[in-house]
Amino acid sequence: MATKQQTKRPPELTKEKLADVYLKMLQTRNFEEKVAYFFSRGMVHGTTHLCAGQEASAIGACANLDENDLITSTHRGHGHCIGKGININRMMSELLGKADGYCKGKGGSMHIADLTRGNLGANGIVGGGLPIAVGAAMTLKLKKKNNIVVCFFGDGAINEGSFHESVNLASIWKLPVLFICENNQYAMSMSTKRSVNIDDLSVRASSYGIPGRTIDGNDFLEVYHAVKEAKEYVKANGPMLLISNTYRFKGHSKSDANKYRTKEEIEEWKALDPIPRLRSWLEAEKILTAPELDAIEKQAHDEIEAAVEYASNSPDPSVDTILEDVYAD
Ligand SMILES: Cc1ncc(C[n+]2csc(CCOP(=O)(O)OP(=O)(O)O)c2C)c(N)n1
Ligand SMILES: [Mg+2]
Numbered sequence: 387m388a389t390k391q392q393t394k395r396p397p398e399l400t401k402e403k404l405a406d407v408y409l410k411m412l413q414t415r416n417f418e419e420k421v422a423y424f425f426s427r428g429m430v431h432g433t434t435h436l437c438a439g440q441e442a443s444a445i446g447a448c449a450n451l452d453e454n455d456l457i458t459s460t461h462r463g464h465g466h467c468i469g470k471g472i473n474i475n476r477m478m479s480e481l482l483g484k485a486d487g488y489c490k491g492k493g494g495s496m497h498i499a500d501l502t503r504g505n506l507g508a509n510g511i512v513g514g515g516l517p518i519a520v521g522a523a524m525t526l527k528l529k530k531k532n533n534i535v536v537c538f539f540g541d542g543a544i545n546e547g548s549f550h551e552s553v554n555l556a557s558i559w560k561l562p563v564l565f566i567c568e569n570n571q572y573a574m575s576m577s578t579k580r581s582v583n584i585d586d587l588s589v590r591a592s593s594y595g596i597p598g599r600t601i602d603g604n605d606f607l608e609v610y611h612a613v614k615e616a617k618e619y620v621k622a623n624g625p626m627l628l629i630s631n632t633y634r635f636k637g638h639s640k641s642d643a644n645k646y647r648t649k650e651e652i653e654e655w656k657a658l659d660p661i662p663r664l665r666s667w668l669e670a671e672k673i674l675t676a677p678e679l680d681a682i683e684k685q686a687h688d689e690i691e692a693a694v695e696y697a698s699n700s701p702d703p704s705v706d707t708i709l710e711d712v713y714a715d
Contacts, residue, residue: 446609458515513546542573560624603630
């Protein structure tokens with residue numbers, strides 16, 4: 387597990403941009419704290435998967451993307467959504483099953499998509515986003531667009547057939563996809579140490595004749611730099627694989643007693659929490675002062691409270707709409 391903190395700061399990472407990145411990481415954490423609270427009160431239907439601890443990976447990658455770049459997400463996608471600029475009021479409404487939600491309250495956490503911002507969607511199927519990303523990248527290539535698709539998936543998904551098929555096709559067709567495996571060390575209770583007989587998952591890239599690289603996914607700057615470089619590579623040459631090493635602080639989903647990992651391990655990773663790491667760096671580099679950072683923390687808190695208020699005032703979906711949006715027109 388890497389612990390170094392990158393200090394290089396490219397010119398486009400202005401004070402305003404970094405303030406926005408810090409805000410988005412905090413929004414993600416605060417959003418999920420609310421979701422956990424509402425779940426414990428029986429107000430979130432189905433299940434949900436929290437990405438607390440993984441915010442630098444999601445937000446750091448998306449900080450390189452513009453509206454016309456696309457992403458495919460996973461079942462653990464709240465950070466991807468926020469990184470890609472989702473409307474948080476509508477996302478909260480979806481989690482609470484309200485009519486103003488992205489799926490009109492009928493989909494929940496694992497079905498949020500926002501095509502207006504290039505978010506092709508969360509996915510309840512492990513590895514399900516990979517072929518979608520390849521198809522979308524083929525469209526970009528055929529239409530001669532100068533954009534890329536970032537395909538997020540987990541360390542569990544890297545052992546699915548869809549990973550191998552998708553990366554192979556993307557490679558032979560030189561499609562503009564950046565595959566980002568968020569290796570949070572576990573697929574449910576299965577440690578990668580037991581599911582894979584290699585230490586560094588990025589070596590898999592060589593089987594497909596594409597570059598692979600492993601990064602510290604808890605270091606915003608390292609993620610940002612790696613994705614920036616990778617984006618340029620992918621636009622010019624075709625796919626690449628990044629392994630973003632990270633950790634989820636909470637259980638796999640909401641019904642997880644956490645029996646497969648030790649308290650010590652969780653504490654070790656909590657010491658690498660990406661949010662205080664980014665704050666310390668911003669302060670040490672004198673990019674943002676402590677009062678400015680405190681103000682961003684308050685803003686994130688207030689915006690999530692406002693999202694809860696918005697969702698609470700949103701109506702329940704009407705029973706008459708139950709068969710709407712089931713089939714495409
Ligand atoms: C095809 C498929 N197989 C199994 C499942 C059940 N399942 C849901 S999440 C998960 C683990 C996924 O692990 P990983 O890809 O590492 O993502 P993480 O949950 O760690 O973010 C499994 C096995 C599923 N949803 N889809
Ligand atoms: Mg995992």
